[in-house]
Amino acid sequence: MPGIKLRVVLALSGFALACAAHTQEAVAPKKAAVQTKKAASAPKEAITAEFEKFREMMEDASPAELFEAKGEDLWKAKRGPKNASLEQCDLGLGPGVLKGAYVRMPRYFADADQVMDAERRIVHCMVTLQGYKVEDLAKQPFSNQSRTPDPVSLVTYVAGQSRGMKIAVPQKHPKEREAYDVGREIFNFRAGPWDFSCASCHGESGKRIRTQDLPNLTSKEETIRAFQGWPGYRMTGGLMHTLQWRMNDCFRQQRFPEPGYASETIADLLTYMGVNANGHLYKGPGIKR
């Protein structure tokens, strides 16, 4: 019996193949050669353009908004061991001021005597205001299939409050300037088993990994792409990710030891890239493939 079944399936698939071949031949026997050439010369552009079309279509209905809504609830709710909300959290423009805060971070915070990016600052607030422990938050810092950590939704909410605003990462305080310099060093620092640096992939225009084109983060025009679209909803797996994740994953891909969650290293890198993106318009949480 199994033998007969298999033969039927084979016969059917043979029939289907024959049909497919026939159709192709009938439609365009001469064009085949030309098409192959075209496909070889511009596969990246075509794929990127298709995804850009899709992104445009999704822009006013991005699933990132669902995380913004969740983040807003989390921001306003009384939570944690101290049963407090985050509404008194100072993101650099005064306690509770959210408008434009995201596009002005990383920045120096006197109360912590540190330069902090948005996620690092939010984690700081969760610790100081709500009584959470950094170690607990660092246990699962990034989204996976079963859980989106609270800081991810919170960062998405805060980022959404800077939609349509100009990026203006400050460089007034000496520690902010130091963070920029250290960030640049890290960006160009070659090490690890592959002798890679961030600049190996992001130091020249026109590079790519498989079909994903890579922005040149040293050029004035492209550097915005280190900022734009983040935090981003990733179509693959349907997960929300922040810049913390992006930085961490870049280190992993370079076979570097992965930096600690919300660490100084990441804040420095983000200062370097943020300052380079100054003056560009931030469109809010985005969508990634």
Added chain:
Amino acid sequence: MADPMRIRAASKDGVVNVKVLMSHEMETGQRKDAAGKVIPAHFIQSVSATWQGKVVLSAQWGPAVSKNPFIEFNFKGGKAGEKIGITWTDNKGDKRTDEAIIN
């Protein structure tokens, strides 16, 4: 309790354009977890949209619809300031209704 939907409704020349974003896992029941066990199916089965107590859209969905689904549709007759309601029910009996005002 399911997370809220995002609903946008805008009226133009007597036609209302509605865009709805839902927060849902939409698990197909075909996938396996790290331990090799099948992840049970969990997806939205029915969606309905009401305007002034009238059903303007009713849909039956299955596991082929993606995670965090998005639906866009048009209907005739709605005016700015009126309410539109969206309800979904999933295969576990979980339900969620949200409302929005037409712009």
